[in-house]
Amino acid sequence: MIKYLIEKEFKQLFRNSFLPKLIFIFPCMIMILMPWAANLEIKNINLNIVDNDHSVVSRRLVDKIGASTYFRLTALPDTYDEALLGVEKGTADVILEIPHDFEKDWINGKAPRLLVAANAVNGTKGSLGGSYLSSIISDYARELRSETPVRTLAGKPLPRIGISTLNLYNPTLNYKLFMIPALMVMLLTLICGFLPALNVVGEKEAGTIEQINVTPVNKFTFIAAKLIPYWLIGFVVLTICFVLAWLLYGILPAGHFLTIYGFALIFLPVVSGFGLVISNHSSTLQQAMFVMWFFMLVLILMSGLFTPIHSMPEWAQWITRINPLRYFVEVMRTIYLRGGGFAELLPQLGALLAFSQYLGGKKLQKKQLKRGYRLIIPITFFITFTRELINILYQNGHTKLLPRFKAAL
Numbered sequence: 001m002i003k004y005l006i007e008k009e010f011k012q013l014f015r016n017s018f019l020p021k022l023i024f025i026f027p028c029m030i031m032i033l034m035p036w037a038a039n040l041e042i043k044n045i046n047l048n049i050v051d052n053d054h055s056v057v058s059r060r061l062v063d064k065i066g067a068s069t070y071f072r073l074t075a076l077p078d079t080y081d082e083a084l085l086g087v088e089k090g091t092a093d094v095i096l097e098i099p100h101d102f103e104k105d106w107i108n109g110k111a112p113r114l115l116v117a118a119n120a121v122n123g124t125k126g127s128l129g130g131s132y133l134s135s136i137i138s139d140y141a142r143e144l145r146s147e148t149p150v151r152t153l154a155g156k157p158l159p160r161i162g163i164s165t166l167n168l169y170n171p172t173l174n175y176k177l178f179m180i181p182a183l184m185v186m187l188l189t190l191i192c193g194f195l196p197a198l199n200v201v202g203e204k205e206a207g208t209i210e211q212i213n214v215t216p217v218n219k220f221t222f223i224a225a226k227l228i229p230y231w232l233i234g235f236v237v238l239t240i241c242f243v244l245a246w247l248l249y250g251i252l253p254a255g256h257f258l259t260i261y262g263f264a265l266i267f268l269p270v271v272s273g274f275g276l277v278i279s280n281h282s283s284t285l286q287q288a289m290f291v292m293w294f295f296m297l298v299l300i301l302m303s304g305l306f307t308p309i310h311s312m313p314e315w316a317q318w319i320t321r322i323n324p325l326r327y328f329v330e331v332m333r334t335i336y337l338r339g340g341g342f343a344e345l346l347p348q349l350g351a352l353l354a355f356s357q358y359l360g361g362k363k364l365q366k367k368q369l370k371r372g373y374r375l376i377i378p379i380t381f382f383i384t385f386t387r388e389l390i391n392i393l394y395q396n397g398h399t400k401l402l403p404r405f406k407a408a409l
Contacts, residue, residue, distance in 0.1 A: 005217070005225030009199075013229065019195075027187050027237050031244040034183050035176045042128045047071040048083040048092040055103035061140050065096070070132045080115075087119050094118045094129045106144065169254075169337045176249055181332035182305045184241045188264065189271050189300065189325060192234040194292055196226055197275035201288040204279075223276065231268045238264055254339030260332065262342070263352065267328045270355045299325050324355040 014020055047065065051058050066073045074092055077083045086092035097115040105112040116133050120126035170177050203209040212222060238260070245251045253260065275292065282288035301307075302316065303325035309317055320326045327348040334340035342349065 002221045002225050005221065006228055009225060009229045023191065023233060023237065026191070027240050028244065030183060030187055031241055032248065035179055035249065043070050044072045045070055045129045045132070046074045046091060046093045048075045048077055048086050048095050049073065050077055050080050050083050050095065050097040052100045053098050053102035057103040057106060057144070058098045061098065061137070064140055065133070065136055068136060093126070094133060096133060177251055177337065178333065180245050180249065180251055181336040182329045184238060185325060185328050185332055186300055186305060187237055187241060188234050188267065189296065191237055192230050192268050193271040193275045193296060196230050196272045197279040197288050197292055198285060200226060200276065200279035201282050201285050204283065205285065227269070227272045230272055234268045235261065235264065251336070253336045255335035255341060259335055259341055263328065263331045263349070266352045266356050267324065270324045270352065299323055302326070303329050305329060324352060327351045
């Protein structure tokens with residue numbers, strides 16, 4: 001029976017000439033445009049420099065800043081008021097004012113004071129622009145000190161301290177490597193959350209769902225036949241995303257593809273089950289779309305996709321604990337960047353299994369869930385709770401108790 005119902009769903013899906021094209025084009029457009037459009041790397045900051053010294057040292061500083069990819073030197077006004085006028089017109093984001101006698105004070109051993117004024121209307125751009133500029137100035141000061149080394153009382157130059165910087169998991173600091181795995185989660189959520197909900201509500205409006213209710217098809221078979229086609233579509237979309245990430249950006253997961261597919265198999269019933277919950281309480285397509293979009297917008301924004309969870313207020317961090325997207329975003333980034341496996345992702349596995357049982361299992365039938373499936377959830381949550389307790393003890397300085405808890409794990 002379920003075979004014919006699944007076949008009916010696919011025929012109904014492909015009968016619509018627009019949906020198959022949307023399912024293919026939508027992931028392609030998101031994977032092509034979003035990594036460039038939703039890039040939080042701040043570059044091409046418009047900069048005005050007021051050079052009141054016009055010395056060799058000040059001109060070298062101007063050239064060094066101009067060579068940076070983070071800044072675009074738009075003007076060299078004569079006064080600070082002229083530069084401020086550029087900020088008011090929107091042609092400049094940051095102002096750097098070099099004082100008079102900048103080179104003279106440096107040679108005499110004094111510490112000259114530079115003024116960095118950033119337009120903080122866009123707080124992120126203003127703060128990062130000021131930080132980037134301060135970093136370049138500090139690096140330039142180190143260059144000047146290396147050219148005129150400070151001598152000790154014995155007359156020997158002070159030894160230099162070499163610093164080696166190592167960027168773990170993302171050596172090139174490529175923001176796309178951080179963003180693309182989360183975009184895959186967003187695509188799965190939108191496609192496998194919206195389509196089942198709209199499909200069920202569409203059958204309500206057409207009246208076909210009432211005809212199915214009078215047939216001997218049970219609830220489990222009907223809901224499974226509704227969800228399985230969209231789960232398969234979700235795997236197809238995920239595979240398309242893998243191929244596009246490799247072809248367009250050269251990004252491949254450090255972990256195994258099978259681990260991603262395994263977690264996707266748990267995550268898809270969560271979002272599709274959530275769509276079914278919305279469809280049960282919606283009588284029209286417009287109502288289902290607005291309600292789904294409201295919840296999806298909140299879930300995506302609170303998942304850590306754009307804003308790191310640790311940067312959120314404490315109350316918002318607690319809310320993210322009941323957001324299934326948060327855990328799958330962590331899974332995707334861990335597998336793609338660090339090459340994690342199931343053993344490392346046990347807390348996320350337990351959370352997704354719990355959501356899957358509540359949203360997916362509750363909607364199907366509780367008696368269809370096997371005992372082993374039910375036992376995995378409390379065991380995984382026990383491990384999650386224990387690890388959280390270890391982190392709390394570590395943060396509070398109770399290090400004497402840690403070996404016992406770690407030995408228990």
